[in-house]
Amino acid sequence: MTEGTLLRISAPLDGKTVGSLRAGDRVLLDGTVYTARDAAHKRLVEAIEAGATLPIPLEGQVIYYVGPCPARPGAVIGPAGPTTSYRMDPYTPVLLERGLKGMIGKGKRGPEVIAAIRKHRAVYLGATGGAAALLARSITAQRIVAYGDLGPEALRELTVEAFPATVVVDASGRDLYSEGPQAYGR
Amino acid sequence: MRLLPAEVVGNTVAELVLEASVAVGADVRSALEGAVEREESPMGRGVLEDILANLDIAREDRVAVCQDCGTAVVFVELGQEVLLTGGSLEEAVDEGVRQAYRDGYLRKSIVADPLYDRVNTGDNTPAVVHLRSVPGERVRIAVAPKGMGSENMSALRMMKAADGEEGVLAFVTETVRTAGPNPCPPVVVGVGIGSDFEGVALLAKRALLRPLGSRNPDGRYADLEGKILERVNRLGIGPGGYGGRVTALGVQVEHAPTHIAGMPVAVNICCHADRKAERLI
Secondary structure, three states: OOOOOEEEEEEOOOHHHHHHOOOOOEEEEEEEEEEOOHHHHHHHHHHHHOOOOOOOOOOOOEEEOOOOOOOOOOOOOOOOOOOEHHHHOOOHHHHHHOOOOEEEEEOOOOHHHHHHHHHOOOEEEEOOOOOHHHHHOOEEEEEEEEOHHHHHHOEEEEEEEEEEEEEEEOOOOOEHHHHHHHHHOO | OEEEEHHHHHHHHHHHHHHHHHOOOHHHHHHHHHHHHHOOOHHHHHHHHHHHHHHHHHHHHOOOOOOOOOEEEEEEEEEOOEEEEOOOHHHHHHHHHHHHHHHOOOOOOOEOOOOOOOOEOOOOOOOEEEEEEEOOOOEEEEEEEEOHHHHOOOEEEEEOHHHHHHHHHHHHHHHHHHHOOOOOOOEEEEEEEEEOHHHHHHHHHHHHHOOOOOOOOOHHHHHHHHHHHHHHHOOOOOHHHOOOOOOEEEEEEEEEEEOOOOEEEEEEEEOOOOOOEEEEO
16 A cells, blocks of 8 residues: 545535545544444434434534543543444444445444445545544544433534544545555565 | 451552553553554554554543543452451452542443443443452552453454464464454454463453563463464554554463363454553552
8 A cells, every 4th residue: 555645624524525535545634523332323323213303414424433531621522532433334324325424433344334335425534543642632622412321422523623534445435454454464 | 467458459459540541551662662663554654653642642641542441350369368358359449440430531431231221330340350369468459451442353262182383373363364453453462272261261361461572481382472473463454454564562372271172262352552550569
C-alpha cells in the first residue's frame, strides 16, 4: 500500500465527498457525528422496524462507534477511541438503507456490510484503536441525544474538529484491511 | 500471624487500577518505540506515532490511555499467615475497583447479566479475582485491566500430544490472523500450554502479566516464544491492521503439567495497551 492522500472533509457527508474517498486515504473530519454502540444500534433498528421516529437523522450522517469515559471536571469528554465494529454489523445494512453515509470504528466488517457500503455509496473510516486520549482532543462539544439510561452506551451528538481517521472501506467496496496485510504479508 | 485490614487491600487495588489505567509501563513504551524504528509501512508508523502521542496525553491529562478501561482482573497471592480483618477479600477488591473507576473517571463497562437485560452495574464491579495461597505473611496484588476488544479475539483449543510444536505454532498464528485488525494491533500474545480446560486460560492470562519482553525461563519455551513472534509478524497485519511488519510486540508462553491424554493450548490476546501494575504489601 502506498500512503493515500490527506483530505479535510465535513460531516454530514455529501455524495460527492464520499465518492472522492479511496481506501488508504487519511482524513481530518469536521462537523457533527453521532455515537452509538451495540445497545443503541439495537434500539435504533427496533425503532425503524416499529415505524417509530428516530432520535437522530440518518440521511448523510456519520456514526462513531464509541463509548467514552466520563469527562473530568472542565473537560468536554473523557478518552474516546473507537470500539470494534463487527458487533454492529447485524444492524448496519438497515441504517445504510435509511441514508447513513459514514461509520467510524476499528476492525473488520463482514461481507454483507461491505456490499451494503458499496450499494449505498457510503464509507467506513478507521480511527486508531487505543488512541482514546488523543482522539478526545478533536471533540469540541458533546451532548446526550437519547438512551441516557445506557450510560457509556448512550447516543451522543459530538462536534469534531480535525478528527483524524483513515478510509478503510470506500464506496467502491475496496477494503484496506484486506489490501494492507496482502502487501506486507510474507 | 499478621492481621491486615481488608481496607488496605481495597486501597491498594484502587491505586493499582489508577496507575495501570493512565500509564503503561516502561516495558510497553520501549517496545512501542522499538516498533516505530522497525516498521516499514508509513501507515503503520503513523499508527504507532499516534499510540505513543496518546500515551503522553493520557499521562499529562491524568486520563485513561483507552476508553475501554477493561474488566478489572485482579491477581492476589495471599500469604497463608495473613488474617484479613474487617471484611472479605472479594468485598475489599470490589471496593477498590469501585473507588478507582469513580475517582479516575474511568469507564464502567460491566453488565450484571450477560444474556438478558445487560444492565450496567455502574461501578465496574465485580472484579475477576484469581486467588492463590502462598507461604508467608505478605500479600502480592497485581491488577491487569483487560479490554474486551482483544479479549474477544482470544481462543482455546484442546490439542493432542501429536500436534506438537508445529501444532501450537499454527494455532497461535491462526488465532492472530483471524483477529486481524480487531484487537488493536500491535498486540501482545499470551499463550498457555498444559494444565486443563480452565487452567490453560489462566496460564495464558498470567503470561500477559510478565514484563513485556521477558522470556520463559525454560530455553525450549523461550525459543518457542521467538518462533511464534516471527511467524505472527510475517502475517503483515501491522499496526492498526493497515498492513505492516509489526503485528505483535511480544509473545509470552507459560506452561504447566497436563494429563497424558491431552495438550490444552490457550491464546489470550492483549492490545498494545498492555496495562498492569503490582505491589507487595
